[in-house]
Every structure is written in structure tokens, then in C-alpha cells.
Amino acid sequence: MLLFRGRPPPPTHLLTAARSTASTPRVTGFVPPSPESLGKPRIPRKSSPRLRKYGRRLAYTTALGTTLYLADRFLNYSTFTRNFRTLGTCTLIALDYKLNFAPSKSSRQLSRLHERSADRLLDLCLTNGGLYQKMGQAIAMQSAVLPPVFQAKFSQFFDETPQAGWKEVEKVLREEYGHLPEVRHGTGELVDRIFMPGTWERKAIGSASVAQVHRARLKTGEWVAVKVQKPWIERQVGLDLWMFESVSYFFSEKLFALPLSYFAPYISARLFQETDFINEANNATLMRDFVLSEPSLRNKVHIPLVYPHLSTRRILVTEWIDGVPVSARPLLTGPYRGPAWIGHTPTTPYNQVLSEGPLKKYRPPPSGPPQTVYGLGLRERDIMQIMVDLFCAQMFMFGSLHCDPHPGNILIRRTPAGRPELVLLDHGLYISTTPEFRRQYAEFWRALFTFDNATIQRVASQWGIANADLFASATLLRPYTGGSNDIADIVGEEGSHERGGSAFAAHEKMREKMGAFLEDQEKMPKELIFIGRNMRIVQANNQALGSPVNRIKIIALWASRSLTRFPAATGGDGFFKGWLRHLVFKVVVLGLDIVFWYGRVRQALLGGAGFEERLEERMRRVAMEELGVELNHGVFEG
Numbered sequence: 001m002l003l004f005r006g007r008p009p010p011p012t013h014l015l016t017a018a019r020s021t022a023s024t025p026r027v028t029g030f031v032p033p034s035p036e037s038l039g040k041p042r043i044p045r046k047s048s049p050r051l052r053k054y055g056r057r058l059a060y061t062t063a064l065g066t067t068l069y070l071a072d073r074f075l076n077y078s079t080f081t082r083n084f085r086t087l088g089t090c091t092l093i094a095l096d097y098k099l100n101f102a103p104s105k106s107s108r109q110l111s112r113l114h115e116r117s118a119d120r121l122l123d124l125c126l127t128n129g130g131l132y133q134k135m136g137q138a139i140a141m142q143s144a145v146l147p148p149v150f151q152a153k154f155s156q157f158f159d160e161t162p163q164a165g166w167k168e169v170e171k172v173l174r175e176e177y178g179h180l181p182e183v184r185h186g187t188g189e190l191v192d193r194i195f196m197p198g199t200w201e202r203k204a205i206g207s208a209s210v211a212q213v214h215r216a217r218l219k220t221g222e223w224v225a226v227k228v229q230k231p232w233i234e235r236q237v238g239l240d241l242w243m244f245e246s247v248s249y250f251f252s253e254k255l256f257a258l259p260l261s262y263f264a265p266y267i268s269a270r271l272f273q274e275t276d277f278i279n280e281a282n283n284a285t286l287m288r289d290f291v292l293s294e295p296s297l298r299n300k301v302h303i304p305l306v307y308p309h310l311s312t313r314r315i316l317v318t319e320w321i322d323g324v325p326v327s328a329r330p331l332l333t334g335p336y337r338g339p340a341w342i343g344h345t346p347t348t349p350y351n352q353v354l355s356e357g358p359l360k361k362y363r364p365p366p367s368g369p370p371q372t373v374y375g376l377g378l379r380e381r382d383i384m385q386i387m388v389d390l391f392c393a394q395m396f397m398f399g400s401l402h403c404d405p406h407p408g409n410i411l412i413r414r415t416p417a418g419r420p421e422l423v424l425l426d427h428g429l430y431i432s433t434t435p436e437f438r439r440q441y442a443e444f445w446r447a448l449f450t451f452d453n454a455t456i457q458r459v460a461s462q463w464g465i466a467n468a469d470l471f472a473s474a475t476l477l478r479p480y481t482g483g484s485n486d487i488a489d490i491v492g493e494e495g496s497h498e499r500g501g502s503a504f505a506a507h508e509k510m511r512e513k514m515g516a517f518l519e520d521q522e523k524m525p526k527e528l529i530f531i532g533r534n535m536r537i538v539q540a541n542n543q544a545l546g547s548p549v550n551r552i553k554i555i556a557l558w559a560s561r562s563l564t565r566f567p568a569a570t571g572g573d574g575f576f577k578g579w580l581r582h583l584v585f586k587v588v589v590l591g592l593d594i595v596f597w598y599g600r601v602r603q604a605l606l607g608g609a610g611f612e613e614r615l616e617e618r619m620r621r622v623a624m625e626e627l628g629v630e631l632n633h634g635v636f637e638g
Helices: 012-023 049-075 079-100 107-128 131-145 148-158 166-177 181-185 190-194 233-255 261-274 277-293 329-333 350-356 380-398 435-450 453-462 468-476 485-492 503-517 527-544 551-565 575-588 590-606 611-627
Strands: 211-217 223-229 315-319 400-402 410-414 420-424 430-432
Touching: 079 107, 079 233, 107 131, 107 148, 131 233, 166 190, 166 223, 166 315, 181 190, 233 261, 261 277, 261 527, 277 315, 277 380, 277 400, 329 380, 380 400, 380 420, 380 435, 380 527, 380 551, 400 527, 430 527, 435 453, 435 468, 435 551, 435 575, 453 468, 527 551, 551 575, 575 590
Parallel strands: none
Antiparallel strands: 211 223, 223 315, 400 430, 410 420
């Protein structure tokens, strides 16, 4: 045993550690590298103050941009993001046309250019939604004077748009009805406090770009249509329309040199009014009074009753109407067996008829021969006569014109007497006209049929239009051959007219002709834009039903009749002289009636195109020769 003198022995675990250490090999000490092996010394770089400054700015900008984007998306319905997207897309389209729309480009290259532009615009309208849906519809309606690719791509904008979710609808209802005592102090679901409990249908009956329609029942028992504006429209409408005006100015004035931007503010104002449902309620009430005051329309036209105590700027409550859309021709003319059988066939089981009720859309059989479909048992001629009469009365006598009469806004129902009754919906897009304008427009129409070229030239000059004959053709939606021989020569050409020259040359011709056509655009009544829209859609409705009425003759007779109401002191004919001229005019238009019925008999015996189709073909020829515009079939379909 090892003895330690003068001090106690170490603990056993230390002895064990010592033995272990003694048994391990000796570690060599660290040898520093030589100066030659280290190379040249490196001086640490100091960060530049400018670099640090720009780095901080980049970080702040990124953080601010991200914050603004998220706030705009979740709190502002992406209002600013949408308009930046619009600006970027339109800038890209403008640069593409500026660089590639040139005489040196081939037709194939220009076609690709148009297709790229159509794809970009289509993607923009679909992504932005809201009012851009209406802009897409406007492009679709005017696509017949645009490259053909626009018509093919933009036709989808007439389909229904996605519905807003229930929470968003409820938010609008709460904001608009929050002041009502039954909402503030009531209990239960919000809609059950306002309407009869359990009757509100959460799934919208229809959905458009601005609003969607729900069905409900008032506590007094009446079924109503509740039109609810989509919540993002209020935030987006101002900037959207400002962007529309800016882009219209740039493209028409700066890029393509067409005198069209003058009308953009007027169009924008009408679209803005369409988002105010108080304005729509007033239009509907006014039109209802007008119709009841006109004997020829009373009991033939119905304007749904408005419930003003429940209507606000973003909610419109009107009478619920069951009817058949004017576009459902088989359901309009099919044999009548009763309201429940509308849309069904004789082979439909009775239990199925009772469970489904009347159908609003025609469902052709998937296979086999066509079957008889029960409908309203009405004649197309009676329906179109009422429709044209209604809009002529608005145009020449009421001074308030419905500018969106597409088939979705017109329902037809059968009266107990077995006659058609037209129901006019959606009164948001209206224009008002002055008595002076209505008198001038009526004189212009009457002069077209009496070949009073002096009056045609006078009215056209007052409206800043240089080419009176071309304006007459645009008004009639058929070639006017009573003036100079230019239009007559074009119409008299046999066969189809082939488009000559390049696409670039056609554009240059159109630009020059448009500049010559509008001598002074500030004199031109802006109302003509929406009057033309109304007339094209009504023409398309007539064409869809087989052209059963002579639409042009009806318009001319209403124009002549309206002049009997203008006193001589205001430039009119006065009562007695006016009625005398009106009777003479009715004899004059008899010749047009003979031409119309000759065409109807020829169509029935030999087949082929109807009255509106022949007018369409002649107008295409005139548009090609006079403006260099190649009209597609869709320009006459509203």
C-alpha cells in the first residue's frame, strides 16, 4: 500500500483517473502555421452606407407593399389591385399594337396579334369580375365590328356570373336594413325579421355582374323578388369607371386615332346610375305610370310593382312575376294545356308535372324525333308587336328609354283572355330625352320614308354628322337608298363583297371614314348611343322569333304619330296638320308593308332568309364599303 506522508491519501476515484491517464498516449502540442503558408492578410470590408440605405428602403418598401396588398385584398375587395392589373394589361396591349400593327405584317401575324389582345382582355375581365363583367358584355356586343376572334371569346359574358356567398348577402342586408325597428329589436335570423319566416330562398334565382335576385315572401303575403347588390360593387365602381374613361381616351385618341372617347363619360355615368337601386326603382315607377297612361299598351305590358319602403340604394324589392323568357320560342308558341304543363310533353307523367311545375327553359329530348312541347299557345307576331310598340312609345313619346331589353329582361305570360302580356324587368339602364331631341328624331325617321333629303341633311347637320346617308342607314339598320347614289350602288351589287386589301389598310380606311362621318362630335346627341343599342337588341329579338313583324314600319308610324303631339310653335305640325300628314304617311309606308309581306310569302314557299336577315346582308355590304368595317353576324343579335 502506498503511504502519503503528512497528508491524507487521495480518494479512490482520483487514483483510478490517474491510472487511466497514465495509460493513454501523449498528445503533441499545437504547432502554429508559418507566415508563408497564410498568404497575404485580408482587410475586412466595411458595408457601404449607401448599400445599407437602399437595403433598408427595399425592406420598408416590401413591407409596405405587402401590407397595402393584404389590406386592399381583405378589407377593400382588391379595388386598387384590380386597377393596377387593368393598367398593366392595357399597357401591354398598347405596346403590342404599337410595335406589331404595321403595313409590313402579314394577315396571319395580325390575326395572332388580335388573338393575343383578346386573350389578355378576356383574362382581365374574368379575373376582375364585377363591373368588368359588364365591360365584357359591351365588348361582346360590339365584337362584330372588332376582329372575329373577339366575338368567339367574349360570348361567354352573357352567361350567369358566380353568386355571392350567404354571409356577404347577409352583410348587405344588415347594412341596408339595420335602421328598421324589426331588425334592431327583433330576434332570430335577419331575413326572418324582415320577410315571412322560412320563405327566403338562399340560393339566388339569377346572378348578374352587379346584383343577384332572391325570392321571398312579405309578411303581408305577397311573393317578391329581392335584388341584392354584391358587396364589392360599392367599393369598386368609382375607380373602375375612372379607369374605363382613361383607357377609352388613350386607346381611341392616342393609339387608334378614333373620335370615340367623347362618349366615354356619358356611358360611364349611365353605368354608375345602374348601381343605384333607388334610381332603378324610380325608373320602374315612372315607366309603370307611362304604360298605364298609353291606351295601346295598357293591359299588354306589365311593369312589376316596386315596394319603396323596403328598397334602398343597394336592395330593390319588386313584385314577383312568373313568366316565360322571350327567347324560349318553343314555350311561347307550344299548345296551351294549363300553367303547370308549360315546358312538358304529352308523355310526361302527371306526377312529374305536379312536382316540377312549369318549366322556364325548353329541354329538347336527348334522342329521337322532336316531341310536342306545351307552352303558352301564343303567336310570335303578337309578342313582337307589343315589344316594338313599347320601345317606340318610350323612344318618341315617353322620353324615357329602357336600354337593356335583352331576352333575360323580358318575360311573356298569358292573360285569361288568351293574349300575350309582356313583362319588362331590370330598369337600371335608362336614358332621358328632351322634347326637342324627340321631335328631331321623329322628323328624321319620317323623312327617311318620304325621301325628304333636305330634312335628313338638316337634322344630321344639327347633330354634327357629315355623311347623312350613312347615318340614315345606321338609323334604319338597313341601307338608305334615297339620297346620294353611293349607298344605292353598294346595295345594288350582286353577290357577296370580298374584303380587299390588308387588315392595316382596312383600319386606316375606317379611321378616315369615322373622322369624316363625325364632323363635330360635340354636337352629336349622346343618347343615340343607347338608342342604337336598344334598336339592335330589339331587332335581334325579332330575328330570333323569325322576323314576324315589320319592325321598321312600326317605328316609322310611331315617329309620325308622335309629331302630332308637338305644337306648331315648337317646330311641330300642330294637331290638325299633324294628323293629316300622319294619315298620308300611313299610305306611303303601305309600300314597305307590301315588300315585307312579299318577303314573308317567299320565305314560306321557297325557304331562305327572312326580312331581317336580308337587311343584315345589305348592311354588311354598306359597312364594308363606307367604313371599311367587316360586320359579323353578331352585330345584329344585340
